[in-house]
């Protein structure tokens with residue numbers, strides 16, 4: 679039981695280091711190793727698995743994260759609902775540093791990342807996943823989004839309800855031209871890690887929602903000087919404490935694992951997958 683969890687949080691040591699009795703669990707997957715061990719602990723009676731997205735030493739850049747292994751590893755310890763905090767840049771002047779946004783849409787501008795389990799490539803156990811097309815019109819779990827919004831409100835941090843996150847390949851930040859283009863589309867924030875996490879979660883029938891913390895105004899947003907890594911780290915550090923409070927409240931707000939009423943749990947529609955989900 680100590681090696682099982684019902685809720686997954688993708689985020690670093692700033693989120694779990696203060697929990698008591700944290701169990702470190704190493705998980706193997708057919709896709710290779712995840713970013714790090716899973717760190718399992720309990721909060722408010724809920725079993726949570728934390729996974730440092732970039733590895734505990736933050737050595738993995740966004741484009742080298744093994745997203746398939748990460749999501750598979752979470753599901754294999756029992757996780758069915760995932761909350762994924764991430765640092766983003768604001769594309770609109772009203773979304774300055776310190777803004778918390780709970781996106782309801784995303785635009786995929788990544789280039790090199792494998793974003794499906796169903797690619798017809800044989801797995802080490804000899805099974806061959808079928809080619810399956812999954813509905814992704816609404817990429818985030820609405821139940822998870824509402825839990826996050828309630829949690830933020832409860833902490834006195836009025837989060838932006840909805841908006842579009844543009845996920846770029848990185849690790850570089852955008853040029854001014856790219857950033858102006860993203861802003862002109864009306865997209866809200868830009869980040870490097872929200873995808874393919876979201877679609878891989880859907881393909882594993884996991885609920886997935888995001889808490890996007892704005893750490894800077896992107897290069898194309900009005901009055902921006904351009905983005906520096908130091909500034910991103912500084913603003914993230916200033917907000918990590920209250921982000922953690924919101925995150926833990928959101929975990930407690932999520933429905934019980936066997937009481938999910940959203941469509942995430944049946945996203946694959948009972949099709950023959952050609953592989954067995956963990």
Ligand SMILES: [Zn+2]
Pocket residue numbers: 819820821822884885886938940941942943
């Ligand atoms: Zn859901």
